[in-house]
Amino acid sequence: MTAVLCTSDFLRAPLLATARAEGFKEWHHFVVHGRGRRLLINFSLTSETSRASEPGLGPRVIVIVGDQRWAGAIERYDDSALEVSADLGAVRIGGNRLTVGPDGYRVVVDLPGHDIRGELDLTSVSRPFVVNNQPVGEGRMCWLFVPRLRARGWLRIGAQEHPIDNDLAYHDHNWGRFWWGDDFAWTWGTVLPQAPDDPWSLVFLQMTDRRRLRTLSQALYVWHHDKPAAIFRHAAVRTRTDGMLRRAADCTLPAPMGLLLDGEASGVPERVEVTANRAGDTVFAEFRPNSYARLAQPSEVCLDRSTVLCETSGTARVSGSINGRSIDFLGAGVFEFLHG
Template structure:
């Protein structure tokens, strides 16, 4: 059972924090600085009929003849209705406007803005019947982390907003769905690294269907390429608008059960599909994250339901690929933290980065 709540107004403190921290960095190579820069603004929106993923990303092309013009803009948009559909659009320089220091971008006819505390998205894929017009209001304080280790030489910075509320429309195929007060998630990542470097990650978020349920959770795990050693782990718990507890590193244990039968997953861009056959075979059938410290315990369970793959050529090996498995499923959160019982069930999306 869910409880209807009015659509929220932006909180001034959260709006000011995001305006000061969630802005586009852009590649220093444009100004003869360091290359191999990657950056993306990522959004998830959950409704009972559709789950939407939108990613505005800027990535340096390491093989570009002029490093000052190496930055490539792509829009990834995926929607899960009965199954995943979507694609990846790439844009020429003249189609792209991104303002450094602001949350403001235009990729062709699609755009992202931050206006008076609201994220505004308008996206439409060129070759697939997927579009969305959305307003997203953050309802939690963001988390910001700089230069976390990906590998001995590489690092990743991130900001995430574990909970937003979305409204607008999502059009998938011939069906346009009205979105009203839907749970949503946002993150922004940036750093200097290459696909194919010695790292892997698992990154997941879960939200309740019931808007009256106060809990939100994010799990981050960075490992070596073989996933034998964790370089960073974090389990972040929010109660209402504020963070309640962060568990880290040795306080966290992750267990996997079986392999999820992915069938024939959507792979994008579609021209990369033949290079990534079998790449999702180690997505777990079930996953459990258990955190314990100082008398607190938190348990996050995730059961996958559907997989879509974003396939990228390795920047270390011309015959290999790197695969981002976007896995949609059911999440359950339980435990006791700071003397408070924690219980939540709802949609989750976990991203498993794997070698293809």
């Protein structure tokens, strides 16, 4: 398992962006499902073009914590603050560091301007899975995800410290060339059980057009212990959403983008149902969000639009049967709703 992780999860930007940087994006995304809270950390590199120079990579670090409410920060760095190791397994952005090790990840967060610091060790307890060349508007994206890790460490925001002691976590690594605001949207969710010894883990993905009228691709990935138990794709998956969450965003990042976003509608459904059936296997998952943060940035294809990504926290109920094994658990979910 560790050999697969080491050979699969490495930084792509120095290799791919050198040849054709326009539209290139890459990020490492971690979600810790702590007891009563969610922690999200994101290291990203985005191709940027200025009038005075060739396209370069703009590094960013995002940290948000969902306790009773989501709070956090986005920090943008100059490309001179970026360092990548020769083996492409470690990246430094200012005082923030991410290292891929033989059995997982080491993450150090240091955002002194926002009074945010932390150190996490995330040990993989499930095999990674790679998806290549997913169409995203006029572009393409690849991703690797690790459905289940064990996290230890701490994160401090201001005077509040969040200890992380053997909590379950999720990781994905995404890279490709596409443009925010192009004709696409997505829903991306991770569900892990509240009981840490329950062996099941779920990852859900749905890609649609920007108006969410056409489903272009969808899949439900189900892991049992460290191995994939079932993968349901396309017509084997049915999705239903109900209502709209009647709650304003806890925060909008970066904060000035809150002045540009119109309306009070959350863009987050009140309930998401995912039903999957294939070859006698069946899974039903229901996710109910209860809070969310908005991450926003200007569209790259239209001057009068913004791309909004809602990170939501909530509860999930999962039931079904795979290979004769029963599934029945309450879980914690983090779903991401992207609107272009």
